[in-house]
Amino acid sequence: MTEPLLKVEGLKKYFPVRTGLLGRHTGNVKAVDDISFFVNEGETLGIVGESGCGKSTTGRMLMRLLEPTEGKVTFNGKELTNISNDEMRKARREIQMVFQDPYASLNPRHTVEKILMEPLIVHNIGDPKSRKKKVHDFLEIVGLSSYHAKRYPHQFSGGQRQRIGIARALMTNPKLIIADEPVSALDVSIQAQVLNLMQDLQKELKLTYIFIAHDLGVVRHISDRVGVMYLGKMVELATSEYLYAEPLHPYTKALLSAVPVPDPEFKREQIILEGDIPSPSNPPTGCTFHTRCPFKMDICVKEIPQLQEVKTSHFVACHLYNEQVQH
């Protein structure tokens, strides 16, 4: 098998909790706690989970917008976690990010042309004339027109702004795009336009996506494989077909059954979880889901379940499947 484009091993992010006048270090918020996965070239890996599960923190750590506490990120054969900031900046040419809020992520005082040209200047690509041409080309590619270049972000609708955000990410010809909730601020009809655009671009430019979202329908639509996160841990990882048809982890099952389906005739058994997500500053012992799990066993309170391959390419971190582990 070929080497994956991105490999993540044992990634952790602990935010220290400081209390009192002296700011003594009294604990940690375990935002991301020991997760590992890989992304193959040309595929889309979806990461889903509810608020506070660490999915955005993961995305930011991959680009080192946040320094990981521990763990290793390897991109294209090169380790990103031990290089200098300067080298990292160069590496970001190949990894770009699209953010959730198209209103907040574009500078309101710059024209679209300036916004899109900036990455080219930072990475020292081309001369002024070719940069300008590239800006105009990419505006067309994302479905806008070159006359939009002279306008300011406030003159665009939400969907158009997200197109600009995507164009900016594409300017440096990256291999990997990390999209953090790229369509959650958009209306349904606009969301469909942006999702289709992202799929078209992937085919045309041979992009690899990490697609972070909380909407399970959207993630299923765009992803080849999906990872489900809960309280800083990856609890299940499988191809999207298997994950949605045959979820194994009790949390994934509950999550899928909770999603409202736009079909009034569709009947199913809903698993409604009791209670709220525990605080990541004081996560439950053992399996972090045991406080809400309908299948809790004694072992769940004591031992942290590891992500194991239970079926071909179907990984799950749950003690219920300990006997089925494939070696």
Add this chain to the structure above:
Amino acid sequence: MEERQTILEVKDLQTSFFTDDGVIPSVDHIDFHVREGEVLGIVGESGCGKSVTSLSIMGLVPSPPGKITSGQILFEGKDLTKFSEKEMRRVRGNDIAMIFQEPMTSLNPLFTIGNQLLEAITIHKKDWSKRKAKDRALEMLTLVGLPRAKELMNDYPHQLSGGMRQRVMIAMALVCDPKLLIADEPTTALDVTIQAQILKLMRELNERLNTAVILITHDLGVVAETCERVVVMYAGKVVEEGTVSTIFNNPQHPYTKGLIASVPDMRFKKQRLYSIPGSVPKPGTINQGCRFAARCEFVFGRCTEENPPLYETSDGHKTRCFLYDEKEVLADDRAVVKS
């Protein structure tokens, strides 16, 4: 269907905002009604006027710049638009209650939950004793599924999670036994698993207390699971109205069709999503013709010239689209022939 009384009837309602750019009708001559104990969904994308509709019913449209410029809102036969502020205050929270999207911002951070619940009761039930009011507050907190209601009375909003806060809001809304509850995007700020809890609670309460609900949302999944009837709004107009099953199984308006087709369905993978081209027009920019004409794939000459009326295509199923005009004419012809 069953013989249920209409409790709210919105007739020809127009709510406009007087801005520097002129008068903008955010809700433009809409009609709909809610029956006793019914759950009515109002769906639409941002800017379609669904929230302004609910604020108009509650008499909460910020004025200036907003104003109800025409129409009637009949609640149990009485026109709320004619009510004075004092009379409206008696209706609000008592006969009609509302819950909002952001449970964090609609609770006062400086007062305890008990304080805020009791306030709602004492304003409307002046003759109740303190004891009775407190018992009622506790009863409501238990009813919405909150554990340890007694201690909760002394807690402040920041001590609760988002889902719990929304439960408190529901308890507060229902504390005076309103006949109608307006829920404006009640689960949008919540996670899926918490959303499922709250929707289940709302369904149960609707059955148990027989409170009619207007559920305003942009999420078609939520509508399919919770509502009996649906009103679809686009750019300030009602474009389609019908029961949940007719709207989802037999949508007629091109906008409704497009909207349903553009939702990614978790149950199966489509190769490509349908998407409606273009974007929602700015309010006030289209004054002539159908407001969806510029994005519609079935557009023809008449669409840009005339304003389509609501055609009733079958019993209780109405569509604002000229494509259904002929049927209407045919039905009329048949009626003439019969008589």
